[in-house]
Amino acid sequence: MMLSSVRIASRRAAAVTGRNLVVLRAASTWANVPQGPPDVCITEAFKADKFPQKINLGVGAYRDDQGKPYVLPSVLKAESAVIAALMNKEYAGITGVPEFTKAAAILAYGADSSALDRLAITQSISGTGALRIGGAFLARFFPGAKTIYIPQPSWANHAAVFKDAGLTVEKYAYYNKDTIGLDFEGMLADINAAPNGSAFLFHACAHNPTGVDPTPDQWRQIEAAVKAKGHFSFFDMAYQGFASGDIHQDAFAVRHFVAQGHNVALAQSFAKNMGLYGERIGAFSLVCADKAEQKRVDSQVKIIVRPLYSNPPIHGARIASLILNTPALYEEWLLEVKEMADRIITMRAALKANLEKLGSKHDWSHITSQIGMFAYTGLTPEQMDQLAKEHSVYATRDGRISVAGITSENVGRLAEAIFKVKG
Incomplete structure (x- = not known):
């Protein structure tokens, strides 16, 4: 009789325990994760x-x-050459394929730029990755407020990338819906109204999403306003060559700011101008005051990159590097970019x-x-x-x-x- 009572009590306890397990299973670890907004596909x-x-x-x-x-013919030729070379698949360094980053810097800043000898540069996961690295660097080391001003409107991902990097995002006037053009006066007014030493993001060319760019003369006035306020300039250049068909014309703003003494940050992408969308090839660079500063900045960029993705992919970088460093392929690519x-x-x-x-x-x-x-x-x-x-x-x-x-x-x-x- 006593044994039966114990068995009954054990079965009841087991049943209660089973119900509790059901309750525990129902309360998922991710039960409180909210639904994100629907994709507009x-x-x-x-x-x-x-x-x-x-x-x-x-x-x-x-x-x-x-x-x-x-797919650009120059890309097909470069890729065939890369494959035929039977290169190994070892890791790149933290800052990527050096032949690529050196050529990317020359493409952006110009072969005779004073910035090249004091440039901290890393290969990135296309332009988005370059922006993310730059955002993290500003969040850690920018001496002013950890705020970056982006145009209104801007590429939809700009705000998300910078916020996730730890920056506060503010907007400056850019587009005038009444004229369907640049709100130049509003832009200058907001640059002048921002606290001295603020960080500003500029689209170097082919502004996304409006397609509205300042003229060279307007860029000169923007530069003067930025300099007068002591602001820091971060350029996003996703369309060099693809905008006008001229790599030098599309890089005008970046090169003008550097020539006027600004130590800019730059995000580059090779998705559009080489059609390397899925290869995710880009570069992030910072113009430094001198070699000593470049060495310190480079060390901190590596510290940021290492826990993010360790090192970047090599295949697309080898393709881009071969195009940029082979005169015949480079000339062919320039023609193809212009054709697009x-x-x-x-x-x-x-x-x-x-x-x-x-x-x-x-x-x-x-x-x-x-x-x-x-x-x-x-x-x-x-x-x-x-x-x-x-x-x-x-x-x-x-x-x-x-x-x-x-x-x-x-x-x-x-x-x-x-x-x-x-x-």
């Missing part, structure tokens, strides 16, 4: 549309005139001409005065929704379109759709 909406003449203007990569991804830029410029002109031919009463000059892959059309979110629902034209609701998605075949239909929506 233009590509998925585009894929779901069965209309044969649909147009995708949301893609962030270059497309040829048939709307297909484009020229196609974008041609599509801008064709869209404007088609809208005018349809009798649109609106001024579309901003389409051709803007530069680079992206253009701000001036269309409202509601008009962009209408383009998608009624005309199968897909782009972001802020009115930005990727000009790379426009082709000789679809530009006429695109103009008709915009005309029906906008007039």
